[in-house]
Amino acid sequence: MSVKIPLTLACGDYEIVRPLKEGVVKPDGIDLTVLTSMDSTTRHWRFLRNGDFDMAETSASSYVVARDYGYELNALPVFLHRRFRHGFVYINTSKGITKPSDLIGRKVGIKSFLVTAGHWMRGILEHEYGVPHKSIDWYAELDEDVDFVPPPGLRLNRLSHDKSVETMLAEGEIDALIHSSLIKPIVNKDPRVGRLFPDYKAEEQAYYKKTGIFPIMHVLGIKNEVLAQHPWVAINMFHAFNEAKAIAMKRMENPRLVPLAWYREAWEEQEEVLGKDPWEYGLTGKNRQTLETLAGYSHEQGLTRRPMPLDELFVDLSQGRKRGDEFRI
Numbered sequence: 401m402s403v404k405i406p407l408t409l410a411c412g413d414y415e416i417v418r419p420l421k422e423g424v425v426k427p428d429g430i431d432l433t434v435l436t437s438m439d440s441t442t443r444h445w446r447f448l449r450n451g452d453f454d455m456a457e458t459s460a461s462s463y464v465v466a467r468d469y470g471y472e473l474n475a476l477p478v479f480l481h482r483r484f485r486h487g488f489v490y491i492n493t494s495k496g497i498t499k500p501s502d503l504i505g506r507k508v509g510i511k512s513f514l515v516t517a518g519h520w521m522r523g524i525l526e527h528e529y530g531v532p533h534k535s536i537d538w539y540a541e542l543d544e545d546v547d548f549v550p551p552p553g554l555r556l557n558r559l560s561h562d563k564s565v566e567t568m569l570a571e572g573e574i575d576a577l578i579h580s581s582l583i584k585p586i587v588n589k590d591p592r593v594g595r596l597f598p599d600y601k602a603e604e605q606a607y608y609k610k611t612g613i614f615p616i617m618h619v620l621g622i623k624n625e626v627l628a629q630h631p632w633v634a635i636n637m638f639h640a641f642n643e644a645k646a647i648a649m650k651r652m653e654n655p656r657l658v659p660l661a662w663y664r665e666a667w668e669e670q671e672e673v674l675g676k677d678p679w680e681y682g683l684t685g686k687n688r689q690t691l692e693t694l695a696g697y698s699h700e701q702g703l704t705r706r707p708m709p710l711d712e713l714f715v716d717l718s719q720g721r722k723r724g725d726e727f728r729i
Contacts, residue, residue, distance in 0.1 A: 404431040405630055410443050411436060411457035411480055411620075415652060417645040426568035427694075440481075440580070440618075441511070441542065447621055448473075448545045449632045455637065457481065458621040461703075462545035467713055468704040469546060474627060476634055477714050478539045478620035480726035485615060486607065487600035490547035490577045490586065490593055492569055494571055498574060500596065501591045503536060506575040509565030512542040513556055514703070516617045516694075517580035523697035529605065533701055539574055541565045542682050549688065551702025569593055580617075605673055613690045614678050619714075627715065634715040635724075672725065682717070683710060 411417055413436035419425040421434040435453065438446070447456035448466055457480045491497045491541035497506070503525065510518045525531040537555045541563060550556050559565070569577045570585045570592045577583065599602045608614060620641070626633055639710060651657065655664035670678065680687065691710055700702045 402429075404429055405633075406431045407626065407633070408433045408435060409455045410434075410447060411452040412471075413437075414439065414480055414648075416480065416645045416648040417641075419647045420640060425640050425644045425648065428636045430636060430640075432454065432640075437469055441515075441545075444545045451623065454626050455620060455622045457618045459514065459516050460616055460619045460691075460694055461516040461698060462514045462688060463619050463621055464698045464708055464713065465514060465548055465703050466546045468706070468708055469548070471546070472624040473621050474624055474634075474715050475713060476620040476622060476638055476641070476681075477484065477683050477687065477717070478638065479616045479618065479679070479687070480620065481617040482614050482679065483517070483617055484600075484604035484607070485517055485524065485578075486597045486603040487503065488517060488579050488581070489521060489593065489596040490569060490579065490583060491596050492572050492575055493592055493594045494572060495575045497596065500525055502595075503531050503576055503655050505535060505537075507537045507539060507573075509539045509541065509568060509574045509579075510578040511565065511580060512540050512544050512548060513538065513550075514544050514548070515580055516615075517702075518578045519697060520615045520617075520694070521578045522701065523693070524607070526700075537570070539565065548703055554702065608673065611693075612686060612726040613693060614674060614686075616687070616690050622715070635717055635719065638681065638717055645681070649677075683714060 407430055409420070409432055409662060411434065413421070420432065421436060426432075443456055444459045444462060446452040447458050448462060448471065463473070463475060471609070497503065522533040526533055534553045534555070537557065539557045539559055541559050565574065565577050565579070566583045568574045569589055572592070577595065583593070622634065653667065655667070660666070688710060695708045695710070695713070699707045
């Protein structure tokens, strides 16, 4: 009887991992326990700080900084969470903010400085809209996934435990907020809070058309000790993630699964704008461009001490030329 090695995977409860979670897809040689009940910030902390899991979906920006600081981790080029970020820049409607340049000199809240959503948006504001990240006073609610030394000139303030950036925005204590999620004032239609980009979908599509970037939020972290003991795990897990995604995408093509009147039209629009597989894994051309931009922002913003090349950040999944794509006995 063959013995499989037990490994834990912590990730979001996504359709594209459902086949792994439910055991429809079984990684070769691995007895996988999939944990999906944590929110993202808790999962990232527990993996990066505590090493609680063998593998985990984790913050891409925090991971890049962790590697620069010598954490014993690596990553698979599996990207379970991607999202455009223009729609998650919120403003207090009484502050006279109507365009990105109005953020210069303002107080802007963030959950923590290394949150990938904020990391992407800082870079986008700087490169696409001329808003230098050092021209803003940043107010962080949470401690960081990875301790880092703030670079000179970064105006970063840590809030006390009783402070919430969402409440501070609504009450006018801060002028704007870059968040990773829909915030309660927006959900509750609080008139004191709006979006910096009211037509954010058009802004995001224009950004993609110009840059070709569909921002990657999370990578799939894996402990070095797992790779040292079982180097074959990386490739086998990569295949399993791809198989799970293929099953999920085929299932999701059926509009009857989702209680949305125009779901199929949204599916077709995504294909028209982003192509057949905007969620692709691996260090493909587009993914390299996206990840190099992300890592470049890390160095520009003084979060890493040197530029971090992708070949250092991701496990080499090479199986040799023309191998691994077709099964031969």
